[in-house]
Amino acid sequence: MxxxxxxxxxxxxxxxxxxxxxxxxxxxxxxEMQHLSPTYLSKILxxxxxxxxxxxxxxxxxxxxxxxxxDEISFLDVIHAIEGDTNLFDCSIHHEGCLIENVMxxxxxxxxxxxxxxxxxxxxxxxxxxRETGKLS
Amino acid sequence: MxxxxxxxxxxxxxxxxxxxxxxxxxxxxxxEMQHLSPTYLSKILxxxxxxxxxxxxxxxxxxxxxxxxxDEISFLDVIHAIEGDTNLFDCSIHHEGCLIENVMxxxxxxxxxxxxxxxxxxxxxxxxxxRETGKLS
DNA sequence: GATATTAGAGACTCTTAATGTCTTTAATAT
DNA sequence: ATATTAAAGACATTAAGAGTCTCTAATATC
Ligand code: SF4
Ligand code: SF4
Numbered sequence: 437m438x439x440x441x442x443x444x445x446x447x448x449x450x451x452x453x454x455x456x457x458x459x460x461x462x463x464x465x466x467x468e469m470q471h472l473s474p475t476y477l478s479k480i481l482x483x484x485x486x487x488x489x490x491x492x493x494x495x496x497x498x499x500x501x502x503x504x505x506x507d508e509i510s511f512l513d514v515i516h517a518i519e520g521d522t523n524l525f526d527c528s529i530h531h532e533g534c535l536i537e538n539v540m541x542x543x544x545x546x547x548x549x550x551x552x553x554x555x556x557x558x559x560x561x562x563x564x565x566x567r568e569t570g571k572l573s
Numbered sequence: 574m575x576x577x578x579x580x581x582x583x584x585x586x587x588x589x590x591x592x593x594x595x596x597x598x599x600x601x602x603x604x605e606m607q608h609l610s611p612t613y614l615s616k617i618l619x620x621x622x623x624x625x626x627x628x629x630x631x632x633x634x635x636x637x638x639x640x641x642x643x644d645e646i647s648f649l650d651v652i653h654a655i656e657g658d659t660n661l662f663d664c665s666i667h668h669e670g671c672l673i674e675n676v677m678x679x680x681x682x683x684x685x686x687x688x689x690x691x692x693x694x695x696x697x698x699x700x701x702x703x704r705e706t707g708k709l710s
Numbered sequence: 711g712a713t714a715t716t717a718g719a720g721a722c723t724c725t726t727a728a729t730g731t732c733t734t735t736a737a738t739a740t
Numbered sequence: 741a742t743a744t745t746a747a748a749g750a751c752a753t754t755a756a757g758a759g760t761c762t763c764t765a766a767t768a769t770c
Pocket of ligand 1 (some may be wrong): 530534
C-alpha cells in the first residue's frame, strides 16, 4: 500500500522538464540527476510519453520535453500515467451498490481531487523561487 | 498501489461483529462466511485485537467480539490496524520542507479524513436495514 | 549515404511484500 | 482431564516492483 518508486521518479522528472521547457533533455541527464540507470528510467519516460504528458524525439539531439498540447499537468495526471487507473480498494466481487466500496471510493475521490488541483508548473516555479534546484525543498 | 485483501477481509469481519455485538464469534464462522482458511483469517484478527478494535477470549466458547472500550470505530481505524501507519508517498530522502511531499501528504490527509468520518456502526446498520446481510449491498 | 546518437521494445533476473498453509503452544470452559 | 479456541511461528507460494541487458528504429550531422 504505497506509491511505487516509479511515481516518485516520474514526478521529479516532470518538474525538471517543466523548468527546461524550451530544450529537449536526454534520458542520460535525467537519469544521472536521480542516480538511476538510464534504461530503467527510460521505461518510465515511455509511459509518460504514451500518456501524452511529454514528447520524445529519437536520434541525435533528441530527448524529451513537456508536451506542447498539454500545458496544465497535474500531479494526478502523472500518477495516473505511472500507476494506471486502478482503484485503491477493488473488491473483485462488486455487489450492486456495495456500501463498503461507496465509502472507499469517496475517500479516494477526495484524495484525487486534491491531486488534480495541484499543477506541476506551480510546484516547479515555487521550487525555482527557492533556488535550491534539484532538491525541490 | 492497492489496499491489501486483508483490509477487505478485516472490514467485512468488523461489520459482521458489529451486528453480533452481544455474543462472541469464532474464527471458524468468520472464515466460512468469507470463504477463507481459518488460520489465515486468524492472523488478521490478531492484528485487530492488538489494535484494540476487538477482544478475543481463547478456550471453549471463546471467540471474538467488538471491543467494549472502543465503540466508535471508523474505517480508518481498521485500515490502520491492518496496513500499518505508512504513508502512501514515502520518499526515503526527506529533504526539509519538500514540496512534492507536501502535496502528496495533503492529498492523503484528505482521504484519511473521509475514512475517519465513516463509522463502521453506521454502515453496519445501513446494511442491516437493507436486510441483505452478508452482501452489504 | 554512412555514422553517431538517442528513444523504444522485449526478454530476463532479482528483490520484496502479500498471501496462504501447517504445526505447536497457551488459555479457558465444561 | 478434556475439548475447544486463539496465538505464534516456521514455512511455501504467488504477484508485483525494481532493475539490467540487448536489440531495433528513428533522426541529425557530416
Ligand atoms: S459487499 Fe462490497 S466489499 Fe463486500 S464482497 Fe460485496 S462488493 Fe465486495
Ligand atoms: S525533493 Fe522531496 S521527493 Fe524529491 S528527493 Fe527530496 S524529499 Fe524526496
